[in-house]
Amino acid sequence: MADRRRPPVILQVLPGLQAGGVERGTIEIAAAIAARGGIALVASNGGRMAPLVERAGGRHVTLPLRTKNPFAIWRNAGRLARLIRSEGVDIVHARSRAPAWSAWLAARRTGAAFITTWHGVYGEDLPFKKRYNAIMARGERVIAISAFVRERVARDYGVDASRLRVVPRGADLVDFDPNAVRxxxxxxxxxxxxxxxxxxxxxxxxxxxxxxxxxxxxxxxxxxxxxxxxxxxxxxxxxxxxxxxxxxxxxxxxxxxxxxxxxxxxxxxxxxxxxxxxxxxxxxxxxxxxxxxxxxxxxxxxxxxxxxxxxxxxxxxxxxxxxxxxxxxxxxxxxxxxxxxxxxxxxxxxxxxxxxxxxxxxxYSTQAMQAAAIAVYDELLPGRPGAPAWRVSSS
CATH class of the missing domain: 3.40.50.2000 (Glycogen Phosphorylase B;)
Known part of the structure; x- marks a missing residue:
């Protein structure tokens, strides 16, 4: 349970930060967490975009989360559990399947809330693939990046509406402004x-x-x-x-x-x-x-x-x-x-x-995406539903 006398601590986990929309979205949400007074942690294997986490106001922790080896996933659960305890993490937000298995195990050990985001529709062509995918349906809140994804997750993985939220990805209207590009x-x-x-x-x-x-x-x-x-x-x-x-x-x-x-x-x-x-x-x-x-x-x-x-x-x-x-x-x-x-x-x-x-x-602006994600976090922070910003009590 989050201590209302201190800022909430949100940990996002993903395989790496080399390039891509998932990676950019992670950094944008880290910026939103920091802007609202929270502590934004990102754990990944690293990559060229890792320094952008710090620039956004968060902190990157390098862990070997790209691996799909079952034994390594188990070891990563221990690493994440230690990180959660040492940093007082309130919510673990998983954005990919292999890190999600580690994050789910770590959340169960520590009592942190567990959230997932479905950034795509995963294949089920190999034996046990659907079971592997299903970790993304175990979040206390399950975020879909579009109505299309929401419908597939609800239909194929039985996620009920009480846990499903749609948070579309966004474009930064400041950066992507035709009048601002020289x-x-x-x-x-x-x-x-x-x-x-x-x-x-x-x-x-x-x-x-x-x-x-x-x-x-x-x-x-x-x-x-x-x-x-x-x-x-x-x-x-x-x-x-x-x-x-x-x-x-x-x-x-x-x-x-x-x-x-x-x-x-x-x-x-x-x-x-x-x-x-x-x-x-x-x-x-x-x-x-x-x-x-x-x-x-x-x-x-x-x-x-x-x-x-x-x-x-x-x-x-x-x-x-x-x-x-x-x-x-x-x-x-x-x-x-x-x-x-x-x-x-x-x-x-x-x-x-x-x-x-x-x-x-x-x-579909970045700001709308950030606000919607923060609203999902607020649902799992005590006393926070509907609150417009995070504030730290004086005592």
Whole structure:
């Protein structure tokens, strides 16, 4: 039980902090905890984003939480239990399955509250996989990042509404503001990616892995007609090592006759500038996206988005108003939708950008995500439900 005479202590656990939306969300919630007077701890295997925890006002603890080895998971439970006791942790918030098993065991040993966040819909194709996944359904509160995920968790894992909460991921409306991104930052992206002056930029931002739909996009691009402005396609995101998917995309683009139009940007730190360069941002995922942070970031930048019509895209994109939807897996549908988005006149493009950003501001900002997460924490802190901020008693 939390001592109301001291700040609440929240520990988030995840495999690592190398790159990705889960990692960014962890840091953003750490910042929200610190801003409200709480103590924000993050335990992970570390990575390039680990220093950002300290910058956000939290503290990072390096533990080998990436492992899926059962014996190592058990040992990590002991490590986490010692951390919980030494730091007086009130709530342990697990964001991935292997760390969640360790965190759940540690919470049971120490009496800390246990919360989970489902950042995706996990596969169940291997024996015992559903049982492994089910740890994420054991939280005293179970957070889903979209209504799509909530429905799957409730249906497949029997989590009742009294424990389920939806906390959509968000875009930072300060960072992702088209009026705040300097022209020189956008120009630097254009130089780095060898984008010819006057060419439209079609961007896909996401890890280079087959289910993200890169190959489908290339197939659709080869179908674009002569009435579409000259274009280049920029793929933003790191490739999974040793998979060779990037090489296959290069070979595919050459076969389709569009090899000269393809650019690989790799990992990009300045995503607001990257979106600023884009004329259209495409999310052609072959599997339903559990949320799709790229969509709301691009919308916050006032950019037209073209998104496969399944998963959480049905929540974040209003077709023809804040973006465009196409038939999932259908290259011809994607090509036609892309052509329409690329040939919008200035008025229609401006209207689309206005409503896209307005939709993010209303429902999908970082601030809204942070407030919703804090509200879930408050439910498990004594005397806190509905309280607007954390305060420490004077005695």
């Amino acid at each position: 022209a020189d930052r956008i120009a630097e992206c254009a130089r780095a990616w060898n984008v010819p002056a006057g060419s439209a930029v079609i961007m896909l931002a996401g890890r280079i892995t087959p289910w993200k739909g890169h190959a489908l996009l290339l197939e659709a691009l080869a179908m674009l007609g002569r009435d579409v402005p000259d274009w280049v396609c920029v793929l933003v995101g790191a490739e999974q090592r040793g998979r060779g998917h990037g090489a296959r995309l290069v070979a595919q683009a050459r076969r389709l006759g569009i090899g000269q139009k393809l650019r690989f940007a790799g990992h990009v730190d300045d995503m607001p500038a990257a979106y600023g360069l884009a004329d259209v941002v495409v999310v052609p995922s072959l599997k339903p996206e559990p949320f799709g942070r790229v969509v709301v970031e691009a919308q916050a930048m006032g950019k037209p988005v073209v998104v496969a019509a399944h998963g959480a895209a049905m929540e974040t994109v209003q077709h023809g108003v804040s973006g465009y939807l196409f038939l999932p897996g259908d290259a011809a549908s994607l090509a036609a939708t892309l052509a329409h988005a690329l040939t919008l006149d200035a008025t229609d493009r401006g209207n689309l950008g206005h409503w896209a950003r307005a939709g993010v501001a209303a429902c």
